[in-house]
Amino acid sequence: MELCNYKKKxxxxxxxxxxxxxxxxxxxxxxxxxxTKINKTEIRHNQIYIEIDKDDLIEVTLFIKxxxxxxxxxxxxxxxxxxxxxxxxxxxxxxxxxxxxxxRIILSYFINxxxxxxxxxxxxxxxxxxxxxxxxxxxxxxxxxxxxRRILTDYGFEGxxxxxxxxxxxxxxxxxxxxxxxxxxxxxxxxQNYRNFDYESPWEGTKYIKNQEDNNDxxx
Numbered sequence: 001m002e003l004c005n006y007k008k009k010x011x012x013x014x015x016x017x018x019x020x021x022x023x024x025x026x027x028x029x030x031x032x033x034x035x036t037k038i039n040k041t042e043i044r045h046n047q048i049y050i051e052i053d054k055d056d057l058i059e060v061t062l063f064i065k066x067x068x069x070x071x072x073x074x075x076x077x078x079x080x081x082x083x084x085x086x087x088x089x090x091x092x093x094x095x096x097x098x099x100x101x102x103x104r105i106i107l108s109y110f111i112n113x114x115x116x117x118x119x120x121x122x123x124x125x126x127x128x129x130x131x132x133x134x135x136x137x138x139x140x141x142x143x144x145x146x147x148x149r150r151i152l153t154d155y156g157f158e159g160x161x162x163x164x165x166x167x168x169x170x171x172x173x174x175x176x177x178x179x180x181x182x183x184x185x186x187x188x189x190x191x192q193n194y195r196n197f198d199y200e201s202p203w204e205g206t207k208y209i210k211n212q213e214d215n216n217d218x219x220x
Contacts, residue, residue, distance in 0.1 A: 023048060026103060029069050034060060047104045054092070054109050054117045061123050064096060064105060072096035072105055075120070078130040080138045082164045089113045090140060094120070111140070119145040137162040156185045 027041050027048050037060050040051040052060050064072040074097040081091040088110035096105045111117055119142040120127040131142045132151040139160040142148055150157065158171045172185045 022101070023103065026070070026101070030064070033067070034063060047106055049106045049108070052107060052109050054111055054115075057107075057109070057118050057120065058123060060107065061094070061096075061120060065123060070098060070105075071100045072098045072103075074099065075124040075126050075130070076104075078120070078127055078134060080134055080140060080162075082138065082162065084164050086110075087112070090138065092117065092140070113139075114141075116141045116143050118143055119148075121145060136160065139163065154185075 023043050023046065027043060030048070030050070031038055031041055037052060037056040038050060039053065042049045050060075064070045076095040076097050077093075078095075079093050081093060083089055083091065090111050090113065092109055092111060094107040096107065098104075117140065119131055121131065122144070128146065129151060131145055132148060134140050135142065135145075135148055136150040136152050137160055153161065154174050156172070159166050161170070169188050171188065173188045174183060174185055176182070177184045
């Protein structure tokens with residue numbers, strides 16, 4: 001039994017070593033082919049992290065998708081990290097998967113708050129809704145996007161909820177108005193009326209229940 005466990009550990013370790021060697025080879029290939037387009041590469045957590053400039057996004061993604069040595073044909077996710085204290089506030093992050101080589105690449109670059117960036121929909125159509133979500137949640141604008149509008153928040157919503165400077169309560173609340181017979185937006189009101197709590201044991205019943213029972217007993 002112990003021998004079997006030891007063999008399994010050796011096999012797992014060998015697989016990890018092979019994967020790391022493959023990652024190193026892949027990193028070298030990408031750097032050699034995209035020498036002027038790559039700012040930095042790093043292997044962490046069994047993944048390759050690549051830093052680029054936004055203007056090189058389309059060219060780099062086309063390469064990693066179509067090159068026979070990479071074949072990163074699936075865009076898994078597209079998101080943003082918000083750094084309000086930095087001049088380049090937003091870090092764009094793209095996660096790609098190669099099914100054939102069982103590898104992942106994380107692509108990233110920094111942009112200013114009001115900077116317009118290329119849409120990836122021409123290379124990965126799945127980026128459509130992902131970019132709409134980023135636009136809705138962070139306010140990042142994408143050039144040449146086929147349908148750039150909000151996707152999660154309601155019509156008339158103000159601001160972008162995942163920005164770190166967005167108030168936790170929001171700016172507006174949506175409710176149905178009985179008077180106007182329609183859904184309306186109005187400034188958030190968080191009125192906390194004082195409430196009295198009855199701390200008596202639930203097994204004994206609260207005061208108002210006891211009073212009702214006493215009154216019923218008297219009537220009977």
